[in-house]
Amino acid sequence: ETGVTQSPTHLIKTRGQQVTLRCSSQSGHNTVSWYQQALGQGPQFIFQYYREEENGRGNFPPRFSGLQFPNYSSELNVNALELDDSALYLCASSTRTTRWDTQYFGPGTRLTVL
Amino acid sequence: QKEVEQNSGPLSVPEGAIASLNCTYSDRGSQSFFWYRQYSGKSPELIMSIYSNGDKEDGRFTAQLNKASQYVSLLIRDSQPSDSATYLCAVNEGGGSNYKLTFGKGTLLTVNP
Numbered sequence: 001e002t003g004v005t006q007s008p009t010h011l012i013k014t015r016g017q018q019v020t021l022r023c024s025s026q027s028g029h030n031t032v033s034w035y036q037q038a039l040g041q042g043p044q045f046i047f048q049y050y051r052e053e054e055n056g057r058g059n060f061p062p063r064f065s066g067l068q069f070p071n072y073s074s075e076l077n078v079n080a081l082e083l084d085d086s087a088l089y090l091c092a093s094s095t096r097t098t099r100w101d102t103q104y105f106g107p108g109t110r111l112t113v114l
Numbered sequence: 115q116k117e118v119e120q121n122s123g124p125l126s127v128p129e130g131a132i133a134s135l136n137c138t139y140s141d142r143g144s145q146s147f148f149w150y151r152q153y154s155g156k157s158p159e160l161i162m163s164i165y166s167n168g169d170k171e172d173g174r175f176t177a178q179l180n181k182a183s184q185y186v187s188l189l190i191r192d193s194q195p196s197d198s199a200t201y202l203c204a205v206n207e208g209g210g211s212n213y214k215l216t217f218g219k220g221t222l223l224t225v226n227p
Contacts, residue, residue: 002159033214042118042202042217043158056214090157094213102148103215105157 002026004093004106012112013081021076021109025093031055032074033103034066037088049074078111086113116141118205120218129227133190137203137218140184147179149188150202152220158202162188193225 003026013019025032031050035043045058049068063079072093078085088110092103117140127133135149146165150158164170164177164186176189186205190197200220206213 031213035215035217040219042204042219043215045214045216048214058214088157092215102160102163103213104160105150108157 002093002104002106004029004091004104006089006091006106006109008109009107010110010112012114014114015081015083017081017113018077018079019081019111021078021089021091021111022073023076023091023093023106024073025091026104029093029095029104030072031094032068032072033092033094034074034076035090035092035105036060036085037090037108038084039087043090046076081113083113086111116144116205116216118203118216118218120201120203120221122219123221124224125221126224126226127193129193129195129225131193131225133193133197133223133225135188135190135201135203135221135223137186137188138184139186139203139205139216141205141216142181142184144181144184144205146206147177147186148204148206148215149175149177149186150204150217151197152200152202154199190223193223195225195227198223198225 005024033048034046037043047057068074094103149162162177178187202220203218204215
């Protein structure tokens with residue numbers, strides 16, 4: 001166990017709806033990164049939060065947004081859901097105390113868009 | 115577009131054999147390299163990290179890095195059926211403020227009893 005938790009475990013939504021996914025980072029970790037993993041693919045970087053600010057973003061549209069809270073937990077929000085948003089959403093926490101940063105993943109949230 | 119390529123697999127080896135997994139990356143500025151194991155339906159689990167050229171051993175796992183060739187590999191000795199999983203290679207630019215990981219598509223390994 002990495003100490004990173006995510007909720008909910010599974011979620012079913014319909015096209016056009018909005019969804020919020022949550023992540024609690026490992027104790028002592030101040031950075032949270034979000035990834036999307038489609039079936040049969042490697043995880044794709046969505047964005048990263050460090051000290052409550054977005055710090056780097058991948059090739060995802062603005063309808064993917066996030067927040068980080070003072071306790072370093074984080075939310076991923078997706079608006080106007082599309083069928084292709086169906087995926088495993090992973091958050092990973094890290095410390096950024098050294099150059100050689102290691103990211104530890106939570107169990108993920110499986111999102112299905114119908 | 116920074117890319118990480120892995121041999122497509124699937125890779126099948128008998129129990130007790132050595133499994134060899136390979137990965138190449140396009141960004142010469144990459145600084146740190148990781149192997150994650152992912153069981154079906156689960157999240158990636160870190161098994162090895164490597165930062166310097168050469169070999170790094172941890173139990174039955176050995177990671178090898180060659181920055182000149184932009185190549186990183188993972189050897190699993192005495193493979194066990196419990197090693198059957200998808201292995202993801204991930205590369206991190208390191209340094210600066212951007213610590214995103216770029217992943218390959220993964221190689222599915224099956225270890226046959």
